[in-house]
Amino acid sequence: MDEKKETSRVEAFSDGVFAIAITLLILDVTSAFSDASKLQLFDLLRQQWTVLLAFLLSFATIGIMWLNHHRLFTLIVRADHNLLVLNLLLLLAATVVPFPTALLGRYGVDVANNEANFKQATILYNGVFLFVALGYHLLWLYATYKGRLLSPNVNMEAVRRIDRQYLLGPLFYTIAFALAFVNPWISLAVNTLLAIFFLLPGIALSTSQKPE
Amino acid sequence: MDEKKETSRVEAFSDGVFAIAITLLILDVTSAFSDASKLQLFDLLRQQWTVLLAFLLSFATIGIMWLNHHRLFTLIVRADHNLLVLNLLLLLAATVVPFPTALLGRYGVDVANNEANFKQATILYNGVFLFVALGYHLLWLYATYKGRLLSPNVNMEAVRRIDRQYLLGPLFYTIAFALAFVNPWISLAVNTLLAIFFLLPGIALSTSQKPE
Amino acid sequence: MDEKKETSRVEAFSDGVFAIAITLLILDVTSAFSDASKLQLFDLLRQQWTVLLAFLLSFATIGIMWLNHHRLFTLIVRADHNLLVLNLLLLLAATVVPFPTALLGRYGVDVANNEANFKQATILYNGVFLFVALGYHLLWLYATYKGRLLSPNVNMEAVRRIDRQYLLGPLFYTIAFALAFVNPWISLAVNTLLAIFFLLPGIALSTSQKPE
Amino acid sequence: MDEKKETSRVEAFSDGVFAIAITLLILDVTSAFSDASKLQLFDLLRQQWTVLLAFLLSFATIGIMWLNHHRLFTLIVRADHNLLVLNLLLLLAATVVPFPTALLGRYGVDVANNEANFKQATILYNGVFLFVALGYHLLWLYATYKGRLLSPNVNMEAVRRIDRQYLLGPLFYTIAFALAFVNPWISLAVNTLLAIFFLLPGIALSTSQKPE
Numbered sequence: 001m002d003e004k005k006e007t008s009r010v011e012a013f014s015d016g017v018f019a020i021a022i023t024l025l026i027l028d029v030t031s032a033f034s035d036a037s038k039l040q041l042f043d044l045l046r047q048q049w050t051v052l053l054a055f056l057l058s059f060a061t062i063g064i065m066w067l068n069h070h071r072l073f074t075l076i077v078r079a080d081h082n083l084l085v086l087n088l089l090l091l092l093a094a095t096v097v098p099f100p101t102a103l104l105g106r107y108g109v110d111v112a113n114n115e116a117n118f119k120q121a122t123i124l125y126n127g128v129f130l131f132v133a134l135g136y137h138l139l140w141l142y143a144t145y146k147g148r149l150l151s152p153n154v155n156m157e158a159v160r161r162i163d164r165q166y167l168l169g170p171l172f173y174t175i176a177f178a179l180a181f182v183n184p185w186i187s188l189a190v191n192t193l194l195a196i197f198f199l200l201p202g203i204a205l206s207t208s209q210k211p212e
Numbered sequence: 213m214d215e216k217k218e219t220s221r222v223e224a225f226s227d228g229v230f231a232i233a234i235t236l237l238i239l240d241v242t243s244a245f246s247d248a249s250k251l252q253l254f255d256l257l258r259q260q261w262t263v264l265l266a267f268l269l270s271f272a273t274i275g276i277m278w279l280n281h282h283r284l285f286t287l288i289v290r291a292d293h294n295l296l297v298l299n300l301l302l303l304l305a306a307t308v309v310p311f312p313t314a315l316l317g318r319y320g321v322d323v324a325n326n327e328a329n330f331k332q333a334t335i336l337y338n339g340v341f342l343f344v345a346l347g348y349h350l351l352w353l354y355a356t357y358k359g360r361l362l363s364p365n366v367n368m369e370a371v372r373r374i375d376r377q378y379l380l381g382p383l384f385y386t387i388a389f390a391l392a393f394v395n396p397w398i399s400l401a402v403n404t405l406l407a408i409f410f411l412l413p414g415i416a417l418s419t420s421q422k423p424e
Numbered sequence: 425m426d427e428k429k430e431t432s433r434v435e436a437f438s439d440g441v442f443a444i445a446i447t448l449l450i451l452d453v454t455s456a457f458s459d460a461s462k463l464q465l466f467d468l469l470r471q472q473w474t475v476l477l478a479f480l481l482s483f484a485t486i487g488i489m490w491l492n493h494h495r496l497f498t499l500i501v502r503a504d505h506n507l508l509v510l511n512l513l514l515l516l517a518a519t520v521v522p523f524p525t526a527l528l529g530r531y532g533v534d535v536a537n538n539e540a541n542f543k544q545a546t547i548l549y550n551g552v553f554l555f556v557a558l559g560y561h562l563l564w565l566y567a568t569y570k571g572r573l574l575s576p577n578v579n580m581e582a583v584r585r586i587d588r589q590y591l592l593g594p595l596f597y598t599i600a601f602a603l604a605f606v607n608p609w610i611s612l613a614v615n616t617l618l619a620i621f622f623l624l625p626g627i628a629l630s631t632s633q634k635p636e
Numbered sequence: 637m638d639e640k641k642e643t644s645r646v647e648a649f650s651d652g653v654f655a656i657a658i659t660l661l662i663l664d665v666t667s668a669f670s671d672a673s674k675l676q677l678f679d680l681l682r683q684q685w686t687v688l689l690a691f692l693l694s695f696a697t698i699g700i701m702w703l704n705h706h707r708l709f710t711l712i713v714r715a716d717h718n719l720l721v722l723n724l725l726l727l728l729a730a731t732v733v734p735f736p737t738a739l740l741g742r743y744g745v746d747v748a749n750n751e752a753n754f755k756q757a758t759i760l761y762n763g764v765f766l767f768v769a770l771g772y773h774l775l776w777l778y779a780t781y782k783g784r785l786l787s788p789n790v791n792m793e794a795v796r797r798i799d800r801q802y803l804l805g806p807l808f809y810t811i812a813f814a815l816a817f818v819n820p821w822i823s824l825a826v827n828t829l830l831a832i833f834f835l836l837p838g839i840a841l842s843t844s845q846k847p848e
Binding site: 009010012013015016017019020021024027028081082084085088091092095096098099102103107116117120121124 | 223224227228230231232234235236237238239241242245252253254271272275278279282285411413
Binding site: 228231232 | 652655656
């Protein structure tokens with residue numbers, strides 16, 4: 001039983017799913033511009049700005065999901081059935097992202113006519129993100145319980161740092177989710193700040209930067 | 213001739229196909245919501261529930277296909293032309309899944325007007341699943357015949373356990389397929405139970421959990 | 425400079441492209457059934473049989489392309505700029521396949537009204553296949569010229585066998601291409617026979633089966 | 637901390653994104669031919685030639701992006717958080733390519749009626765390419781600053797050669813971008829020449845060809 005190989009195949013499959021989900025996002029941008037030949041392109045880009053915002057936000061979010069997955073699996077070296085099923089749950093969340101992204105973009109363009117739909121799309125969008133945050137939390141709790149699936153000589157400092165960060169993720173996304181019921185624009189602003197926060201160099205808790 | 217590398221490329225290609233097939237499923241969910249701006253989003257989600265059910269069921273099924281493939285290829289270490297062709301047959305089944313999934317979802321929404329179409333979609337859907345189960349059976353029989361493509365120091369206990377499980381798979385899916393001719397709802401309920409059954413921790417026969 | 429790693433990344437990228445091209449084929453099958461709710465599903469499947477035939481034929485062909493690629497890269501161990509560019513040419517052919525496949529399926533359904541279009545689609549379809557066969561020929565000639573990119577201890581018998589087979593491929597596909605100008609149905613029958621021929625166990629010239 | 641494995645996963649994810657972006661390009665070609673059954677196929681191909689040109693140009697460009705990525709990551713052996721984020725920026729550019737490609741093709745067919753749109757699409761198209769060129773420049777500057785992420789025994793000659801080439805890329809693409817404001821056809825001609833230039837064997841600066 002070659003354990004190294006096992007997690008590497010989980011990573012390969014997950015990489016594939018993240019890569020596809022992140023690349024499919026552009027399809028809805030293209031289709032949002034398909035039946036609109038009356039306007040000039042640059043005016044169209046301005047009119048459809050929520051489509052572009054939703055695209056960028058979802059791209060950043062799936063990108064962060066991948067960064068996170070990458071980081072966890074530098075620490076997780078074993079895979080059992082439950083880990084694979086929990087990982088499938090995460091991938092489910094990743095593949096779903098293009099759906100509320102498309103709705104958010106579309107309903108955002110139409111917000112003047114139907115504000116309720118835009119709000120509901122924001123709730124759905126943040127619901128998926130909250131599901132992602134909880135999914136990572138669960139997978140991480142399972143893998144680290146009694147050091148179950150970690151390398152025996154794992155950097156415990158790195159584990160603790162992720163423990164702390166994984167309390168913040170679900171908290172932040174619960175707030176963004178709750179705000180979506182109040183005001184979709186504020187909720188999206190929080191989403192944007194969270195994406196920037198997780199991509200910024202200073203705050204990043206990448207295990208790979210501290211090899212000691 | 214680096215045999216290790218050979219099966220690893222079969223796995224990489226298969227991972228790619230599974231990853232894409234599982235991610236494409238969301239496209240039909242998105243398109244099912246494309247021309248329906250009259251209703252509120254949450255009402256739409258309720259109206260299109262068969263689209264969401266078909267999505268989840270197919271996601272779980274392709275996920276289980278990947279789990280199975282992963283498990284088999286921890287035991288199969290050699291690849292010959294016939295294995296590659298049998299593997300292509302399995303991948304054919306995986307890539308086809310989004311098609312009956314889309315039909316099932318769509319005809320499910322329209323079931324009040326056209327029950328025959330919904331039944332036929334369920335038959336097709338279960339036919340594909342049965343094809344998957346038989347495909348795995350065939351590939352496994354071929355690979356294990358006289359231990360042909362297994363590692364010389366393979367865990368024979370793990371092989372037996374898969375042998376036993378692979379008698380159950382085709383049997384269960386034959387039942388679900390037969391039930392689709394009688395009542396599509398019962399057939400889908402059996403599909404759901406089978407997906408849960410194969411994902412549950414207790415019943416899982418993962419070879420990786422018993423390294424001795 | 426880790427040469428092993430270099431060809432392995434060429435293979436990974438190519439695997440990705442083949443995996444996606446082969447999986448996208450189903451999208452056009454799904455869309456061929458999208459606006460046809462008047463007929464019963466099983467009648468529709470019968471009516472759209474050229475869509476299903478084109479899907480299966482293209483799936484088999486991309487599958488064979490992957491098998492071939494896999495085989496070549498068990499012998500090719502070095503990569504230079506020209507090989508990467510020639511490989512891109514092959515991948516171009518692979519990504520193009522879904523386009524004439526969609527046309528062939530659609531025009532096939534409509535053949536009674538517009539036979540010229542069906543013939544032109546068959547010509548295009550076979551033109552792509554001929555391009556594939558010539559592409560492999562070229563890549564192989566380049567890689568084997570003075571053993572340039574082969575392993576120093578390569579099995580020369582395996583190289584010769586591929587040499588011989590690679591004279592046949594372009595020949596067969598030139599015939600199928602020429603026949604498309606005469607009669608599209610005969611041309612498609614030849615395509616089908618070629619696919620079966622390359623997938624059959626007896627005729628397969630897999631290098632991996634004869635390790636001595 | 638297995639550093640080799642870390643960059644290899646960045647490469648795998650990037651390979652996935654490049655592979656998908658390059659393969660999705662054909663979808664817009666197919667859809668450009670979907671509602672045009674009145675003309676004969678060969679006449680259609682002639683009429684939609686800008687769709688085919690945009691497809692080929694974008695295929696070549698994403699192919700060159702991959703070649704570049706491949707080349708850089710034979711020299712970069714370490715990954716930190718910032719590199720992963722800069723790499724995500726590049727992948728963002730790669731996934732966006734199919735969008736201006738679709739616009740360029742479509743507006744090109746319609747150029748006689750709406751020249752302004754075609755010009756704006758060319759500006760957008762070249763803007764994305766310029767973004768790609770600057771993205772590579774940035775990633776390379778970051779990785780090579782004080783040899784930060786390079787192998788300790790890296791071939792400094794290869795690093796210098798890329799340094800020089802990476803001054804040319806942004807320069808050339810700035811010119812093509814500026815020309816798009818003047819005349820879209822000239823800009824596209826420059827794009828075509830650049831693609832050929834980067835694919836030609838003589839000019840290629842592949843590090844793998846000079847192993848000493």
